[in-house]
Amino acid sequence: xxxxxxxxxxxxxxxxxxxxxxxxxxxxxxxxxxxxxxxxxxxxxxxxxxxxxxxxxxxxxxxxxxxxxxxxxxxxxxxxxxxxxxxxxxxxxxxxxxxxxxxxxxxxxxxxxxxxxxxxxxxxxxxxxxxxxxxxxxxxxxxxxxxxxxxxxxxxxxxxxxxxxxxxxxxxxxxxxxxxxxxxxxxxxxxxxxxxxxxxxxxxxxxxxxxxxxxxxxxxxxxxxxxxxxxxxxxxxxxxxxxxxxxxxx
Numbered sequence: 001x002x003x004x005x006x007x008x009x010x011x012x013x014x015x016x017x018x019x020x021x022x023x024x025x026x027x028x029x030x031x032x033x034x035x036x037x038x039x040x041x042x043x044x045x046x047x048x049x050x051x052x053x054x055x056x057x058x059x060x061x062x063x064x065x066x067x068x069x070x071x072x073x074x075x076x077x078x079x080x081x082x083x084x085x086x087x088x089x090x091x092x093x094x095x096x097x098x099x100x101x102x103x104x105x106x107x108x109x110x111x112x113x114x115x116x117x118x119x120x121x122x123x124x125x126x127x128x129x130x131x132x133x134x135x136x137x138x139x140x141x142x143x144x145x146x147x148x149x150x151x152x153x154x155x156x157x158x159x160x161x162x163x164x165x166x167x168x169x170x171x172x173x174x175x176x177x178x179x180x181x182x183x184x185x186x187x188x189x190x191x192x193x194x195x196x197x198x199x200x201x202x203x204x205x206x207x208x209x210x211x212x213x214x215x216x217x218x219x220x221x222x223x224x225x226x227x228x229x230x231x232x233x234x235x236x237x238x239x240x241x242x243x244x245x246x247x248x249x250x
Contacts, residue, residue: 003221007228010205017201018233024197025237026244028190033245035186039179046172053129055158057122057139061089063152068120071152075124078138080131085123092118119154129172132158202226 011018059068068086076084087095093116100106110117126132136158202209205226212222 003224004228007225008232010225011229011232014201014204014229017204018229021197021201021233022236022240025194025233026240028193029237029241030244031186032183032190033241034248035179035183037245037248039183042175042179046175049172051125053132054123054125055132055136055156057124057153058155058157059120059122059152060154061117061119063120065120067152068122072122075122075135075138078135080126080128080134081124082127083125087121087123089116089118089120092121198226198230201229 065088072084072086075081096118097107097110124135126135136156139153139156139158209222
Protein backbone atom coordinates (compact mmCIF):
# COMPACT_ATOMS: atom_id res chain seq x y z
CA UNK A 1 0.00 0.00 0.00
CA UNK A 2 2.83 2.35 0.86
CA UNK A 3 4.52 1.72 -2.52
CA UNK A 4 1.29 2.34 -4.43
CA UNK A 5 0.55 5.48 -2.42
CA UNK A 6 4.10 6.74 -3.02
CA UNK A 7 3.69 6.12 -6.74
CA UNK A 8 0.46 8.15 -6.82
CA UNK A 9 2.04 10.93 -4.77
CA UNK A 10 5.06 11.08 -7.06
CA UNK A 11 2.81 11.24 -10.11
CA UNK A 12 0.81 14.22 -8.83
CA UNK A 13 3.74 15.93 -7.12
CA UNK A 14 5.80 15.92 -10.31
CA UNK A 15 2.89 17.45 -12.22
CA UNK A 16 4.90 19.06 -14.99
CA UNK A 17 7.05 15.99 -15.65
CA UNK A 18 4.03 13.71 -15.47
CA UNK A 19 2.19 15.94 -17.96
CA UNK A 20 5.23 15.91 -20.24
CA UNK A 21 5.41 12.13 -19.99
CA UNK A 22 1.69 11.74 -20.75
CA UNK A 23 1.95 14.07 -23.76
CA UNK A 24 5.06 12.32 -25.05
CA UNK A 25 3.59 8.82 -24.72
CA UNK A 26 0.29 10.04 -26.21
CA UNK A 27 2.10 11.44 -29.25
CA UNK A 28 3.95 8.13 -29.64
CA UNK A 29 0.70 6.18 -29.43
CA UNK A 30 -1.00 8.62 -31.80
CA UNK A 31 1.80 8.15 -34.33
CA UNK A 32 1.39 4.41 -34.22
CA UNK A 33 -2.41 4.65 -34.22
CA UNK A 34 -2.38 7.04 -37.15
CA UNK A 35 -0.19 4.61 -39.06
CA UNK A 36 -2.72 1.85 -38.39
CA UNK A 37 -5.50 4.10 -39.70
CA UNK A 38 -3.44 5.05 -42.73
CA UNK A 39 -2.62 1.41 -43.40
CA UNK A 40 -6.27 0.38 -43.19
CA UNK A 41 -7.36 3.34 -45.32
CA UNK A 42 -4.65 2.67 -47.90
CA UNK A 43 -5.48 -1.04 -48.03
CA UNK A 44 -9.14 -0.18 -48.59
CA UNK A 45 -8.21 2.12 -51.47
CA UNK A 46 -5.95 -0.56 -52.96
CA UNK A 47 -8.73 -3.16 -52.69
CA UNK A 48 -11.17 -0.80 -54.37
CA UNK A 49 -8.74 -0.17 -57.21
CA UNK A 50 -8.12 -3.90 -57.55
CA UNK A 51 -11.88 -4.53 -57.74
CA UNK A 52 -12.27 -1.95 -60.52
CA UNK A 53 -9.52 -3.51 -62.64
CA UNK A 54 -10.69 -6.43 -64.75
CA UNK A 55 -10.70 -7.75 -68.29
CA UNK A 56 -13.77 -8.34 -70.42
CA UNK A 57 -13.97 -11.18 -72.89
CA UNK A 58 -16.41 -10.38 -75.74
CA UNK A 59 -17.85 -13.45 -77.43
CA UNK A 60 -18.78 -13.82 -81.07
CA UNK A 61 -22.44 -13.23 -81.88
CA UNK A 62 -22.76 -16.84 -83.02
CA UNK A 63 -21.26 -18.31 -79.84
CA UNK A 64 -23.47 -20.93 -78.21
CA UNK A 65 -24.36 -20.29 -74.56
CA UNK A 66 -23.33 -23.83 -73.58
CA UNK A 67 -19.83 -23.25 -75.02
CA UNK A 68 -19.61 -19.91 -73.18
CA UNK A 69 -20.59 -21.49 -69.86
CA UNK A 70 -18.05 -24.28 -70.40
CA UNK A 71 -15.37 -21.67 -71.03
CA UNK A 72 -16.50 -19.85 -67.88
CA UNK A 73 -16.02 -23.02 -65.81
CA UNK A 74 -12.60 -23.58 -67.36
CA UNK A 75 -11.50 -20.02 -66.54
CA UNK A 76 -12.79 -20.32 -62.96
CA UNK A 77 -10.47 -23.28 -62.43
CA UNK A 78 -7.39 -21.18 -63.18
CA UNK A 79 -5.45 -20.46 -59.95
CA UNK A 80 -5.02 -16.80 -60.92
CA UNK A 81 -8.75 -16.14 -61.24
CA UNK A 82 -10.78 -14.71 -58.37
CA UNK A 83 -14.19 -14.34 -60.02
CA UNK A 84 -15.83 -14.79 -63.42
CA UNK A 85 -19.18 -13.18 -64.22
CA UNK A 86 -21.24 -14.18 -67.25
CA UNK A 87 -23.37 -11.46 -68.85
CA UNK A 88 -25.70 -12.77 -71.53
CA UNK A 89 -26.57 -10.92 -74.72
CA UNK A 90 -30.05 -10.17 -73.44
CA UNK A 91 -28.64 -8.76 -70.21
CA UNK A 92 -26.16 -6.59 -72.10
CA UNK A 93 -29.00 -5.26 -74.27
CA UNK A 94 -31.16 -4.59 -71.21
CA UNK A 95 -28.32 -2.76 -69.43
CA UNK A 96 -27.68 -0.68 -72.55
CA UNK A 97 -31.34 0.35 -72.76
CA UNK A 98 -31.40 1.29 -69.07
CA UNK A 99 -28.26 3.38 -69.48
CA UNK A 100 -29.59 5.31 -72.47
CA UNK A 101 -33.29 5.34 -71.57
CA UNK A 102 -33.34 9.15 -71.67
CA UNK A 103 -31.74 9.33 -75.11
CA UNK A 104 -34.46 8.68 -77.65
CA UNK A 105 -32.08 9.03 -80.61
CA UNK A 106 -29.90 6.12 -79.48
CA UNK A 107 -32.91 3.95 -78.65
CA UNK A 108 -34.44 4.70 -82.03
CA UNK A 109 -31.21 3.70 -83.73
CA UNK A 110 -31.19 0.46 -81.74
CA UNK A 111 -34.74 -0.31 -82.88
CA UNK A 112 -33.78 0.26 -86.51
CA UNK A 113 -31.04 -2.35 -86.21
CA UNK A 114 -33.71 -4.84 -85.25
CA UNK A 115 -31.59 -7.72 -83.96
CA UNK A 116 -29.55 -7.65 -80.74
CA UNK A 117 -26.12 -6.30 -81.80
CA UNK A 118 -24.39 -6.98 -78.49
CA UNK A 119 -22.26 -10.07 -77.74
CA UNK A 120 -22.21 -11.98 -74.48
CA UNK A 121 -19.42 -10.98 -72.11
CA UNK A 122 -17.29 -12.73 -69.50
CA UNK A 123 -16.04 -10.33 -66.85
CA UNK A 124 -12.87 -11.74 -65.23
CA UNK A 125 -11.24 -10.56 -62.02
CA UNK A 126 -7.80 -11.84 -61.05
CA UNK A 127 -6.51 -12.30 -57.51
CA UNK A 128 -3.65 -9.92 -58.29
CA UNK A 129 -3.24 -7.34 -61.11
CA UNK A 130 0.03 -8.95 -62.19
CA UNK A 131 -1.84 -12.16 -63.11
CA UNK A 132 -3.97 -10.69 -65.89
CA UNK A 133 -1.21 -11.28 -68.42
CA UNK A 134 -1.34 -15.04 -67.84
CA UNK A 135 -5.13 -15.05 -68.12
CA UNK A 136 -4.89 -13.13 -71.39
CA UNK A 137 -2.40 -15.66 -72.75
CA UNK A 138 -4.79 -18.47 -71.86
CA UNK A 139 -7.69 -16.75 -73.63
CA UNK A 140 -5.63 -16.42 -76.81
CA UNK A 141 -4.89 -20.12 -77.13
CA UNK A 142 -6.97 -23.22 -77.80
CA UNK A 143 -8.87 -22.89 -74.53
CA UNK A 144 -11.27 -20.46 -76.21
CA UNK A 145 -12.42 -22.88 -78.90
CA UNK A 146 -15.89 -24.40 -79.05
CA UNK A 147 -16.66 -28.07 -79.68
CA UNK A 148 -16.61 -27.41 -83.41
CA UNK A 149 -13.07 -26.05 -83.19
CA UNK A 150 -14.08 -22.47 -83.95
CA UNK A 151 -13.03 -19.74 -81.55
CA UNK A 152 -15.96 -18.24 -79.64
CA UNK A 153 -13.93 -15.24 -78.42
CA UNK A 154 -14.16 -12.12 -80.55
CA UNK A 155 -12.08 -9.71 -78.47
CA UNK A 156 -10.29 -9.40 -75.11
CA UNK A 157 -9.84 -5.85 -73.80
CA UNK A 158 -6.65 -6.69 -71.88
CA UNK A 159 -4.42 -4.61 -74.18
CA UNK A 160 -6.61 -1.53 -73.58
CA UNK A 161 -6.13 -1.85 -69.80
CA UNK A 162 -2.56 -3.19 -69.93
CA UNK A 163 -0.91 0.12 -68.99
CA UNK A 164 -3.10 0.57 -65.89
CA UNK A 165 -2.75 -3.07 -64.87
CA UNK A 166 1.05 -3.02 -65.21
CA UNK A 167 1.31 0.18 -63.18
CA UNK A 168 -0.88 -1.25 -60.42
CA UNK A 169 1.26 -4.36 -60.39
CA UNK A 170 4.29 -2.17 -59.56
CA UNK A 171 2.62 0.42 -57.31
CA UNK A 172 0.68 -1.86 -54.96
CA UNK A 173 3.68 -3.94 -53.74
CA UNK A 174 5.71 -0.72 -53.34
CA UNK A 175 2.97 0.86 -51.20
CA UNK A 176 2.67 -2.26 -49.02
CA UNK A 177 6.46 -2.42 -48.47
CA UNK A 178 6.63 1.31 -47.68
CA UNK A 179 3.87 0.92 -45.08
CA UNK A 180 5.74 -1.94 -43.40
CA UNK A 181 8.99 0.07 -43.27
CA UNK A 182 7.20 3.12 -41.82
CA UNK A 183 5.54 0.93 -39.18
CA UNK A 184 8.89 -0.43 -38.02
CA UNK A 185 10.43 3.06 -37.94
CA UNK A 186 7.56 4.53 -35.93
CA UNK A 187 7.63 1.66 -33.43
CA UNK A 188 11.36 2.19 -32.87
CA UNK A 189 10.89 5.96 -32.50
CA UNK A 190 7.99 5.49 -30.06
CA UNK A 191 10.05 3.09 -27.91
CA UNK A 192 13.06 5.46 -27.87
CA UNK A 193 10.94 8.50 -26.96
CA UNK A 194 9.11 6.65 -24.19
CA UNK A 195 12.35 5.20 -22.83
CA UNK A 196 14.03 8.62 -22.72
CA UNK A 197 11.00 10.16 -21.04
CA UNK A 198 11.10 7.57 -18.28
CA UNK A 199 14.84 8.12 -17.88
CA UNK A 200 14.25 11.86 -17.55
CA UNK A 201 11.69 11.30 -14.76
CA UNK A 202 14.10 9.03 -12.88
CA UNK A 203 16.98 11.48 -13.41
CA UNK A 204 15.03 14.33 -11.80
CA UNK A 205 14.55 12.15 -8.70
CA UNK A 206 18.22 11.16 -8.40
CA UNK A 207 18.72 13.16 -5.16
CA UNK A 208 15.65 11.56 -3.61
CA UNK A 209 16.87 8.11 -4.66
CA UNK A 210 20.29 8.80 -3.13
CA UNK A 211 18.71 9.77 0.19
CA UNK A 212 16.49 6.68 0.20
CA UNK A 213 19.54 4.47 -0.48
CA UNK A 214 21.42 6.14 2.41
CA UNK A 215 18.63 5.36 4.87
CA UNK A 216 18.61 1.70 3.78
CA UNK A 217 15.70 1.46 1.29
CA UNK A 218 15.80 -1.62 -0.91
CA UNK A 219 16.05 -1.45 -4.70
CA UNK A 220 12.52 -2.80 -5.10
CA UNK A 221 11.10 -0.22 -2.70
CA UNK A 222 12.76 2.55 -4.73
CA UNK A 223 11.87 1.04 -8.10
CA UNK A 224 8.19 0.16 -7.68
CA UNK A 225 6.83 3.70 -7.08
CA UNK A 226 8.31 4.64 -10.47
CA UNK A 227 6.58 1.61 -11.98
CA UNK A 228 3.26 2.75 -10.47
CA UNK A 229 3.81 6.27 -11.81
CA UNK A 230 4.68 4.79 -15.21
CA UNK A 231 1.48 2.74 -15.19
CA UNK A 232 -0.53 5.88 -14.45
CA UNK A 233 1.20 7.73 -17.30
CA UNK A 234 0.42 4.82 -19.60
CA UNK A 235 -3.25 4.68 -18.54
CA UNK A 236 -3.79 8.42 -18.95
CA UNK A 237 -1.98 8.37 -22.30
CA UNK A 238 -3.96 5.36 -23.49
CA UNK A 239 -7.32 6.91 -22.59
CA UNK A 240 -6.37 10.24 -24.18
CA UNK A 241 -5.15 8.49 -27.32
CA UNK A 242 -8.37 6.44 -27.59
CA UNK A 243 -10.47 9.62 -27.25
CA UNK A 244 -8.50 11.43 -29.97
CA UNK A 245 -8.48 8.44 -32.32
CA UNK A 246 -12.21 7.92 -31.75
CA UNK A 247 -12.90 11.50 -32.80
CA UNK A 248 -10.63 11.04 -35.82
CA UNK A 249 -12.27 7.72 -36.74
CA UNK A 250 -15.74 9.25 -36.43
